[in-house]
Amino acid sequence: MSTPTATDTRVEDAARPAPPRRRLTLRQRIWRERWTYTFIIPGALFFLVFAYVPMLGNVVAFQDYTPFRGFGGSPWVGLANFNALFSDPELLIALRNTLIIAALQLVLAFPAPIALALLLDSLMSSRVRRMVQTVVYLPHFLSWVIVISVWQQVFGGGGLVSAVIDGFDIMTNADTFKLLVVAQAVWKDCGWGTIIFFAAIAGIPQDRYEAAAIDGAGAWQRMRHVTLPGLVPVATLLLILNIGSILTVGFEQLLLQQPMVGMEAAEVLDTFVYFRGVLGGEWGIATAAGLFKGVIGTVLVLAANKFAKRLGGEGIF
Amino acid sequence: MVEITRRNFLGAIGVGAGGLAAGGTLAGCTGSGTAGESGTDFAMPTFQAAPELEIEPFHTSDTPGMQNVYTEQVTTFFKSVDREPGSGGTVTSFQLTWGEPSDPLEENQYWQELNERLGVSFEPTFVPQPTFDQKFSTMLASGEVPDLVFVNDQSAVNLQGIRDGAFADLSDVLAGDNILEWPNLAARKEEIWRASLKDGRIYQVPSTVWAITSLIAMRTDLLEQTGIGTAPTDADQLLTVLREVTALGTGPGGQPVYGVSKYDPPMWRWIFKTGPDWRLGDDGGLVFVAQTEEYRQMLTWLANAWDEGVFDPVAMTANPADIVSGSGLQYRSVTDSFTALGFTQNEMDTPGAKMDFFDVPGYDGTAPVITRNVPYGRSTCVSAAAAEDEDRLVEILNVLDYLSAPYGSEEALFIGSGIEGRHFEFDEHGVPTSTNEHTTELGVQYVGVTSGANDYYGHPENARWGESFSRVMENMAQHSIVRPLEGLETESNTFITKGAQLKQLWDDFERGVVTGRESVDDLDAFVENYMGQGGEQVRSEYERLLGEREQ
Known part of the structure; x- marks a missing residue:
């Protein structure tokens, strides 16, 4: 990293032959920056203990595992769990539902906070804006049990809307269930998602708007040519991160609503793992499903990153 | 679950x-x-x-x-x-x-x-x-x-x-x-x-x-307003009663009422005499209950009842509406209705409500069939x-x-x-x-x-229901059967690994048919799927265990 002093003396230095610079080894450089490195330790420990060490548990996917026998006492079964998994018709249902919900979330739920942030940003009164912001943040802090109960009371068969429109009930309709899931997710988390976009909007230099205004750009054009391009780096970053967890489409939300619409509509990979592993005791198959999901997630992140770079963006690594 | x-x-x-x-x-x-x-x-x-x-x-x-x-x-x-x-x-x-x-x-x-x-x-x-x-x-x-x-x-x-x-x-x-x-x-x-x-x-x-740990309770104040009254004798009469209770709209406290507020499969299986999950067939082999005519009739009747609005629309959800104050018939535990403060408390909580135990009819006008619990919890x-x-x-x-x-x-x-x-x-x-x-x-x-x-130790405040409780329970016990797999149900190796999955599959289909998401015409296809996913293996293991016990 260059400092102001170094920059100032650079021109002068260029006139003289450069003195031979001693190359430091990696170890020496780490030692030199040892105090900086200590700041990494808590974060690194966190990932080590809660992310990397638990990954070792994936060996269960290759074992006939039971908790009491443990990793050491459970026999190895090779790829038997994967064979059982891929010949299981329920996996196909779970995978299909997961992918459909994920795609819908990507198309409908991902842009929602951007749109909301732009909408709120266009509000002139900061007081109104703050109030609306607070209101739209709130659902994020409700648990899924409460969210679904509220939706039930409003859109369910015995709910508010059905009191006006006889027979109205979207909560038990298996055909529209996936859209319902996305709508609930948007309602719950859209407001919360605007925070990061607000920060990005605040980071766009004011002079760009002024310059655009001088050049005759109206409000719509300023949003299109200044604000939106300013949001692209953050949106790309979030999109790549979202794609990594795309197959995690909401465990509690789906588990709670599955009895109403049925497995055919609401079984996803996470509920599949729960039913097989935690309830069914088929730890090997459940872990194999989890591992399968992890591998797909990794491939998607790598692909999305590459794609972002190819489009001229920065990617995240 | x-x-x-x-x-x-x-x-x-x-x-x-x-x-x-x-x-x-x-x-x-x-x-x-x-x-x-x-x-x-x-x-x-x-x-x-x-x-x-x-x-x-x-x-x-x-x-x-x-x-x-x-x-x-x-x-x-x-x-x-x-x-x-x-x-x-x-x-x-x-x-x-x-x-x-x-x-x-x-x-x-x-x-x-x-x-x-x-x-x-x-x-x-x-x-x-x-x-x-x-x-x-x-x-x-x-x-x-x-x-x-x-x-x-x-x-x-x-x-x-x-x-x-x-x-x-x-x-x-x-x-x-x-x-x-x-x-x-x-x-x-x-x-x-x-x-x-x-x-x-x-x-x-x-x-x-x-x-027998559960029974059916009724709101006599609601059932008495129907043309049939509190003692329907077959499935047709029962449907009429429940339909008419729903048609009342509200109960004495102004609360919405339905024929039934919560979907509880066991009570319907008593009425339709389906017996336990695995029944002994005429040839001595085991028959999966979903393959029986009684089960098919039950699903057909329930789907029709649901379609006619007999059930509270939220009866299938994880949090059904108040099952006591808004329900003509209620599937209740003995503890919840009789040995704890039960009915006395219900009547206090819902002014105008009159509770009693319901004589379970068989769907065809004969007696019901109650499957007894295995004798341990x-x-x-x-x-x-x-x-x-x-x-x-x-x-x-x-x-x-x-x-x-x-x-x-x-x-x-x-x-x-x-x-x-x-x-x-x-x-x-x-x-x-x-x-x-x-x-x-x-x-x-x-x-x-x-x-x-x-024994059944009723709460003294519920003593006035002692007679109807004894009559209804005695009747249920007289028409109760022991499941053929008693003592063997936890011995099938396939059931230990596939039980939860099979149960989920079945439950899902049953609820689907009742609510109209699935059709009863697909029952045969469901049974085939169920047996293919492990049901057949469970049956053969149970049959082997039964054979060993007989020897």
Whole structure:
């Protein structure tokens, strides 16, 4: 990293032959920056203990595992769990539902906070804006049990809307269930998602708007040519991160609503793992499903990153 | 998902259809039994009845499946344990908790008194009910199994623990007259032990349960307004009654009412006489109930009833509307309606409501068919590691014996209700009634090993329903059957691994047909799918086990 002093003396230095610079080894450089490195330790420990060490548990996917026998006492079964998994018709249902919900979330739920942030940003009164912001943040802090109960009371068969429109009930309709899931997710988390976009909007230099205004750009054009391009780096970053967890489409939300619409509509990979592993005791198959999901997630992140770079963006690594 | 609530647990629930199994050889067990040994090569524990109570039954019965009915409570209590159970050691437990966590020992007079009475330091691990199976697996994975572990052998992961040898084989310790050392443990009949064996051995001390734990209650104030009245005699009349209740719109308190507010499969299976999940066919083989004509008729009728608005639209959700104040018919537990304040409380809570028990009709105008529970409920296992030391095992069993005290004993009163004056007072009927103070101290109570005669002890406030309760239950018992797989349901290896999945598949289809998401015309396709995904294997394993038992 260059400092102001170094920059100032650079021109002068260029006139003289450069003195031979001693190359430091990696170890020496780490030692030199040892105090900086200590700041990494808590974060690194966190990932080590809660992310990397638990990954070792994936060996269960290759074992006939039971908790009491443990990793050491459970026999190895090779790829038997994967064979059982891929010949299981329920996996196909779970995978299909997961992918459909994920795609819908990507198309409908991902842009929602951007749109909301732009909408709120266009509000002139900061007081109104703050109030609306607070209101739209709130659902994020409700648990899924409460969210679904509220939706039930409003859109369910015995709910508010059905009191006006006889027979109205979207909560038990298996055909529209996936859209319902996305709508609930948007309602719950859209407001919360605007925070990061607000920060990005605040980071766009004011002079760009002024310059655009001088050049005759109206409000719509300023949003299109200044604000939106300013949001692209953050949106790309979030999109790549979202794609990594795309197959995690909401465990509690789906588990709670599955009895109403049925497995055919609401079984996803996470509920599949729960039913097989935690309830069914088929730890090997459940872990194999989890591992399968992890591998797909990794491939998607790598692909999305590459794609972002190819489009001229920065990617995240 | 097998759900355990405090209410149905205390009511000693029986075994439902979703059971899983510990099959194969139970290996690696230590303690007094022989590792990996199989079969009943020991004398079943001797039965010794609990002391007789000083109250007279309201109704006595010898009908299999029926218990005596009492409408008054004991007022004098006997002592069931003469010795001090422990000798100063520590006994740990892994037990369910439903409510708030118990107060810590130093602030908890109940716990201190319990330690005093048990003569040990009782150190429970409290496990919230919703996460019991997860925590159970974690406990097993830690390798440190507490001395006394509450076990639900209808859960696959619990059964895995038994199968893998986490718990002691108690067969020889409790065999024959050996059990008389622990009189409260001995106060359970042979059929209870026999039904709970795993691979022919005793790994669990089972609770006694009623053969029939639930019944149908009705709102007579609603049913009396219908053209048929309170006693429909077949499915057509029943549909008319329920339709007309829904048509009332609101009840006396202005609350919305429906024919039925919650979907509870067992009551419909009684009415449509489907019997248990696996029935004996004419050729002696097993038939999956979904393959029977009765089941098809039931689904057809239910789908029609749902379509006609007989059910509350939220009857299938995880949180159905108030099942008492808004429902013409209600599937209720005996505890919830009769032995606790039940109906009396319901009538107080919903002004204008009149409650009564409902005579279950058969769909075709004949009698219903009630499937009895297997004769044991939740159980307690003893850690295999702890049982390696004989003195320690005796101390643990002494403690369990105390905790297993039957109704009418001083010990059961203390375990269930706490300390008089602090946690409860006797009301005018002699019923211990909570003072509603220090209730969090009672979170430490261990209630997993009920014993004794297990009769129906109605709350005295519900005495006016004594007659209708006795009549309805007697009728149900007279038309009750034992499931052919009693004692074998947890022995199919496939059921242990596939049980939860199959149950989910079936439940999903059934609810789908009822709500119109699926069609009853697809029943054959469903059965084929069910059998293909493991049902056929389960059946063949059960048939083999039945054959072995007959020999």
